[in-house]
């Protein structure tokens with residue numbers, strides 16, 4: 001059987017999850033990896049029997065590939081997608097699409113023109129629990145939405161600088177904004193505020209320590225989505241929805257640890273999931289490339305709307321006033 005030749009740019013935490021999923025598929029060959037830290041690329045290449053490159057552009061220039069995974073930090077997007085587009089090479093890219101909106105809008109335009117197969121790592125959409133919740137909301141739509149990403153500050157060096165990560169709202173809470181769009185629909189307006197307090201244990205950057213956004217949805221639903229990064233560990237990451245007679249709570253404790261709680265007048269049902277959504281999103285992308293699935297569920301254009309929503313929340317907090325997210329793209 002001929003195997004799909006794939007590569008990965010960025011060999012940090014999330015790349016490790018993708019590479020480990022990809023090695024589990026017998027129709028895939030990992031031929032090359034790249035990282036701006038050459039030793040990291042070399043270690044990962046040795047582990048997977050691949051070639052190592054110190055930068056993604058060199059990799060894309062040298063290798064014959066069927067697809068590439070782009071698992072770099074937010075600030076590094078732009079040139080890698082441009083290089084993939086130039087070669088008409090399908091790409092899987094991790095969220096967020098970029099540390100700003102303009103870069104993502106530009107890439108989206110080029111992807112649309114090229115009709116390129118893409119997929120974006122909004123992995124919650126690959127969970128059965130989320131589809132269970134969507135099914136319930138067809139009967140009784142959500143009227144109130146409350147979302148949270150209340151956590152510690154991630155230890156990676158680029159995260160605490162807003163120009164590099166885009167900030168918590170764009171980098172982490174974007175998953176919650178994406179889930180809200182999936183389950184409640186498009187957002188009409190968003191108004192947000194943020195706080196940047198000095199930390200007790202040394203200053204670790206300029207990303208706001210807390211932020212909160214007030215949303216009105218086209219459906220009429222209203223809600224808030226809040227972020228904080230000053231805890232010792234993850235406290236609450238998820239989305240709570242209130243519909244007529246039913247409260248739905250979806251939460252994530254880790255990449256393979258999710259929970260759905262549905263409370264009604266007669267009691268509460270709790271479903272736990274240990275599904276690996278990273279492996280599922282990778283498999284779906286490969287199946288589309290192989291012609292076994294019609295399309296990826298989160299192509300670049302779809303992800304752009306979620307990115308624009310998170311960007312609107314961040315922008316409103318910085319600049320003040322309400323923003324209509326879709327008018328930005």
Ligand SMILES: NC(=O)c1ccc[n+]([C@@H]2O[C@H](COP(=O)([O-])OP(=O)(O)OC[C@H]3O[C@@H](n4cnc5c(N)ncnc54)[C@H](O)[C@@H]3O)[C@@H](O)[C@H]2O)c1
Pocket residue numbers: 009010011012013014015034035036037040054055056071072073074076094095096121122123156157171
């Ligand atoms: N879907 C999810 O739930 C999820 C989870 C974690 C991370 N992510 C996303 O994945 C991305 C990477 O996060 P991470 O936790 O793996 O970070 P990380 O810091 O662990 O890894 C990023 C790697 O990219 C390398 N790098 C930086 N610039 C590069 C460039 N121009 N070319 C090649 N390599 C470069 C760094 O040296 C580093 O090894 C982020 O956008 C993050 O939001 C998504």
